[in-house]
Amino acid sequence: MSEINLIIDGKECKGASGDTILQVAQKNDVYIPTLCYLKGLTPIGSCRMCVVEVEGNAKLLTSCTTPAQDGMVVNTKTQKLFNYRKQILELLFAGRNHFCMFCSQSGDCELQTLAIEHGMDSVRYPYLYHDFENDATSEDLQMDHNRCILCGRCIRVCAEKVGAHTLDLEKRGWSANIITDLGSKLGDSETCVHCGACAQVCPTGTITIRDFVYRGRRNDCDDVVESICPLCSLGCEIKGYVRTGSLTRVEGSNLEGPDGGQLCHKGRWWLPESTERERLSVPMIREGSTFREASWEEALGLAASKMKDACQKGKAGAIVSGLSTDEELSVFHSVFKDTLDLKYFDCFIGDILRGFKKGFEPFVEQGVKPFTAAHNITSSDLVLILDADPQDEVPVTASYIRVNTIINGGKLANISSATNPFKGITDVDIKVSPEKMFNVITALVKAVSENEPIEVSGVDKTALEELAGMLKEANRPVFIFGGNFASDAKAVTQATNLAIASGSIFEDGLGIVPMVRHANSLAAINTVVGEEPWIGKADIDCLYVSSTGLIPEDSQSLEAMSMARFCIIHTPYMVHPLVNMADVLIPSPAWYERSGHFCTIEGERRKLNTMVKPQLNLKGLGEIFSTLTEKMGVKLNRSEVQPCENIFNSTVPADKACQVAVEEV
């Protein structure tokens, strides 16, 4: 892209051709007020705040939509523009009820900030607006249309980034308004995914998040911490607003990234809620049906003696969370593998990671990276979902899928044993029982690579043929492997064969996006995921469980805990039913009190920062385990394991991948 030179307010500015005037100005630290413009969204130039004067052009131009041209002389701060902008603000204020003293966002409002900036102390126009509704039907969001300036940011983020397109504009003139679906209430909306992106981008107090209002304006917060969301393998970048030791607001911060700074329902609500939950503050020991407080010494002593006995009998086990940091997983590996050498060591829902690891192994041996970055979904012409529920497992990928189908016009196909997660927008939907899943994929591989006729008993034949045809035609298909599906390593291998047969080749690897709930997926695979599943099968005397308490524990692990004769639970929260299983409870710092690193399955290392300083007198993992091993009378061996070793790294391009034979089941 060629470089262009502009003069903005007498300052020489450089930009790239294709930039708008606003982009060039922002790159060169020239401030132009904006309201409807938001980085990452399509500029629409509707608010007219960003107007500028270009020499040789009699009109005022909106800088957010006007392409910059080489040699342009732009003025952004003339008296004429100032008066014009002030007038726009007055019209906006006269357009609806913008009386700040009654608004929860006063002090945190872009409209108010601009009015103050322009010295707007009165409105010269009569207030002719009529009353609009305050839609309070949604549990999470409030939408007070009286505060709306119709900037359309919510509509654009919902359509372009989340892909839900729940919101749009109805009617015109004075009656123009934001609507949900077919004019229904927000709470009744069928398409809304409760991600709160509309509230994050709203410049006024129109769309607000109930949990966030009156807990501190952005400016009043003690601290703003950049970190990452620990709730799934995507690890979205977040900005946490901290006030009086509590996380009052969470926002996505990667505005210019492919996700557009969106978060999902989990990140938006679970994270701030987590600072308000009941904490486990001291070690506790079970006494009958209740717990009594105990000293660290006593609790760890009891845990050590039970663990020691169980180790001698070979009946000790440990389940740790895939949401732990690299550093914590190294400690777990040191203690349970290198020191105690436990046979039973795994992470929660380890079957998914084990399935992916084993299923991808033949391709990793070929040097091919068996998956691609999730945002590549938006450049695909066909997405095939294999027994996945992206909206529940890795919700932002669901946004990518919707955007690709609705906006980019890509095709969408679904094969699943449960209900179709994208009802209404799928082109082909095939219902398959879990036992037949492998056979269906095998038949598809044969149909795509060898043109064999496709037939699986009990499965819709025309739909299968249509899907095979779509796969053959597709240039860049993407395959979504669900968690349930991944527990079967053979199915993963066979589905990877299908990806290769369909020519699903991306720059960074094969076009596969695995749905992994573990935030620290790669490190979990490298450190704690065992070779064989044992949870729920092995006879355990003493079970150590480390949970972050952020996501509910799976039923299989809970069952294993209730079966174990003695359970040591290490968790930050009084989370049920987890604590009900405990014989000894050991408190741990919550996610917002910890720092460390997460490794996405693609090998990207991301830093989790401490949001809130620990308030309780808690011991760290290292200290707890050196005491525990000391009491057990063993020497703690420091682990050599590299949690972040990228075992899926590619050495050859994805188009070199070959299909591998899979035994029939």
Place this chain on the structure above:
Amino acid sequence: MTPLTTESLEHLEARLEPLIDKYKGKKGITIPLLADVQKELGYIAEEAVDFLSKELDLPAAELFGVATFYAMFRLQPEGKYVIRVCRGTACHVQGSALIGEQIQRHFKVKDGETTEDGLFTLQYVACLGCCSLAPVMMVGNEVHGRLTPDKAIQVLESYRTRA
């Protein structure tokens, strides 16, 4: 938006099928699509928008936004009698606003809406061209002039008895 009656709902998919074939995979179809729906059903029905948005991968909110923007789209079926109340200058001077208000109160409808029994649709129009009869309204094809609010209601009630 008004839901369809059960009877027409059963035939809805069959009636809209040709539209799907006509518009599938094309761009810039929102307005012609909505116009065709109105041609087929007489108005833009909620179920029709729901069905088409799923079949054509169009966001329902977008279709609704466009349907409410343009005055030519109706979200309610038209009544048996269309009441056109003249709001031109001559009629305005003779008090047509009061006549419109009285009709709104009496039949509990607003401009552009249809009464619950499906008998009347109220429309305000700019001028009917018979200013000498002001204030004037048309019911169907018949013109009624020199009205008062009470007289207008009497006239309209006579249509109800006739139906």
